[in-house]
Amino acid sequence: MVLKHEVDRIVLHILEGAARTEKDFRNLIQEWDRIDHNRELRERSYEDSWDSSILDKTMEEFDTGAVIPTPIDHAWWRQLQSGNYIDTIFDCPHEVAELTSHKKVFQALETLKPEQKEVLYYRAIRQWSPQQLAAYRGQTDRNIRQVYATLIAKLRRKIGVQDD
Numbered sequence: 455m456v457l458k459h460e461v462d463r464i465v466l467h468i469l470e471g472a473a474r475t476e477k478d479f480r481n482l483i484q485e486w487d488r489i490d491h492n493r494e495l496r497e498r499s500y501e502d503s504w505d506s507s508i509l510d511k512t513m514e515e516f517d518t519g520a521v522i523p524t525p526i527d528h529a530w531w532r533q534l535q536s537g538n539y540i541d542t543i544f545d546c547p548h549e550v551a552e553l554t555s556h557k558k559v560f561q562a563l564e565t566l567k568p569e570q571k572e573v574l575y576y577r578a579i580r581q582w583s584p585q586q587l588a589a590y591r592g593q594t595d596r597n598i599r600q601v602y603a604t605l606i607a608k609l610r611r612k613i614g615v616q617d618d
Contacts, residue, residue: 462489547575562612570605577602 544552551563576582584595
């Protein structure tokens with residue numbers, strides 16, 4: 455069974471190979487433009503669905519106890535709807551090791567203390583600033599930066615990656 459996007463790709467490949475005249479090339483360019491326009495619409499739709507004010511909120515404001523993410527148009531919800539639920543299940547600071555399939559990285563992450571996993575999760579995965587994480591944890595941003603730097607150095611040693 456061939457999916458629609460695979461059929462479209464095959465048709466485009468045939469059009470590219472069969473283009474011989476100026477009219478054929480104009481049709482091919484129109485097809486490329488249509489594909490590019492659709493891709494841009496999808497990207498714009500995804501970008502518009504993310505509310506940037508969510509980044510400024512702390513976790514206490516989101517802790518509703520609900521399983522379903524607060525905004526229905528959030529990327530997690532769309533992943534759940536399409537059947538890609540693994541990222542949502544393991545979206546937790548203490549399950550950060552489950553987000554990798556690399557054995558060495560998994561083992562290194564499993565050895566971290568819960569506090570270190572939390573700092574790694576919010577800084578590396580959620581992309582929180584040191585100031586946001588410091589406010590959430592009740593610490594200074596300088597302390598967060600130091601803990602994060604030490605944590606990364608520890609992980610690099612365990613995995614066997616040389617520091618630059």
